[in-house]
Amino acid sequence: MARNPQTVRSERTRVALRRAATELFASQGVEATSAEQIAEAAGVTVRTFYRHFPSKHDLLFADYDTGLQWFRKALAGRPAGEPVLESVRAAIFAFPYDVQALTQMAAFRAEELDPERIVGHLHQVEADLADAVTEHLERGADPDRRLDVLVTSRVIAAAVFGAMEVWMQRESRSMADLADVTQATLAALESGLGADGMFRHY
Amino acid sequence: MARNPQTVRSERTRVALRRAATELFASQGVEATSAEQIAEAAGVTVRTFYRHFPSKHDLLFADYDTGLQWFRKALAGRPAGEPVLESVRAAIFAFPYDVQALTQMAAFRAEELDPERIVGHLHQVEADLADAVTEHLERGADPDRRLDVLVTSRVIAAAVFGAMEVWMQRESRSMADLADVTQATLAALESGLGADGMFRHY
DNA sequence: CCAAGTTTTGTCAACAGTGACATAGCATGC
DNA sequence: GCATGCTATGTCACTGTTGACAAAACTTGG
Numbered sequence: 079m080a081r082n083p084q085t086v087r088s089e090r091t092r093v094a095l096r097r098a099a100t101e102l103f104a105s106q107g108v109e110a111t112s113a114e115q116i117a118e119a120a121g122v123t124v125r126t127f128y129r130h131f132p133s134k135h136d137l138l139f140a141d142y143d144t145g146l147q148w149f150r151k152a153l154a155g156r157p158a159g160e161p162v163l164e165s166v167r168a169a170i171f172a173f174p175y176d177v178q179a180l181t182q183m184a185a186f187r188a189e190e191l192d193p194e195r196i197v198g199h200l201h202q203v204e205a206d207l208a209d210a211v212t213e214h215l216e217r218g219a220d221p222d223r224r225l226d227v228l229v230t231s232r233v234i235a236a237a238v239f240g241a242m243e244v245w246m247q248r249e250s251r252s253m254a255d256l257a258d259v260t261q262a263t264l265a266a267l268e269s270g271l272g273a274d275g276m277f278r279h280y
Numbered sequence: 281m282a283r284n285p286q287t288v289r290s291e292r293t294r295v296a297l298r299r300a301a302t303e304l305f306a307s308q309g310v311e312a313t314s315a316e317q318i319a320e321a322a323g324v325t326v327r328t329f330y331r332h333f334p335s336k337h338d339l340l341f342a343d344y345d346t347g348l349q350w351f352r353k354a355l356a357g358r359p360a361g362e363p364v365l366e367s368v369r370a371a372i373f374a375f376p377y378d379v380q381a382l383t384q385m386a387a388f389r390a391e392e393l394d395p396e397r398i399v400g401h402l403h404q405v406e407a408d409l410a411d412a413v414t415e416h417l418e419r420g421a422d423p424d425r426r427l428d429v430l431v432t433s434r435v436i437a438a439a440v441f442g443a444m445e446v447w448m449q450r451e452s453r454s455m456a457d458l459a460d461v462t463q464a465t466l467a468a469l470e471s472g473l474g475a476d477g478m479f480r481h482y
Numbered sequence: 483c484c485a486a487g488t489t490t491t492g493t494c495a496a497c498a499g500t501g502a503c504a505t506a507g508c509a510t511g512c
Numbered sequence: 513g514c515a516t517g518c519t520a521t522g523t524c525a526c527t528g529t530t531g532a533c534a535a536a537a538c539t540t541g542g
Binding site for chain 3 (some may be wrong): 113
């Protein structure tokens, strides 16, 4: 299946670097881990490391696509008639927080990262989340309501990430807190906008 | 007049660094000049260099305030009844392009600099230019037209920097070209919006 | 003028990132 | 199998940037 012949080796290296980085980030923190350590743990040179990843921090988000795929499948797996908000909530709360995700959260909490980097990444995640919801909603929805779908998706994504922002500005930022804030935000969305059935029509 | 006692030395160092950087940037280009060279030319250590300027590129814009002050004074020196656009044009074209400014331009032309840095700086310059025009217009204008003043200022600044953007995307980017584009842009602004007297009322 | 304290600078070491060039790994045509 | 050629990697050297600590310059109270 490997189209490119020598690229197999490249892929192996990339995986090794990802794994090494994930472990080191989790055990020592992001900033406390040097590029040299990652490279060495992956059995590779620093220069090679930088050939595969543009920067150290990109490795922190390396498994991001995996998580995104998971989320989309989780949405797809929800029962057909279920209100969107419930689907999203279920998917979010069932998300398997692995080492990668937890390390990211830890880095966020510790404010280790360059704010620009965080904001940029979260922006991307929010957009992807909205797309996932859109994709989910468009299954079995009539095309006339495409705008509704779009708006609904963005609103939900904005709410979820608004919750995260609130969480990030709190004094105590535990995972339980994040869950609470997210829960509350979605509830508010539901009660405030659910009356006219905006989210019930799907 | 030197309020802070030991700060005199600090100021001397800063000046030396600025001068050294300006010369080296002009003669070799920005990226071809290393922080070490600048520090050495200023008779100082690299570490000291970074204590006075957050990054090498900040030195490229070090004399920026001087230029801004010049522009404001040039505006203030224009005759009272003159249309704003004419005042701005006169001030822009009388601007004394010193080594600093020319080096900046050269760096822009050569696309040496990180685009983000350029955009960020230009954004600042545009805002400052607008403020300068506002300040100029507010002299002797009645307070009721404050919004007009604000809009006019922004429009002019946007036009001038729009011209610069056009210039930066051209094939040949000589100083003469920049002058031409700026001239043309201001002329368009004048003929297009001058009919209703928007710029003539001042 | 001297002692004490503050500010500035120097020294050292480390890390992030990049370019140039050499070399090893693998694949394909012969 | 072997020469040929491409790709991934290694090596080297360099620049930008920062933290920690020491040394020097300078100011001020006495």
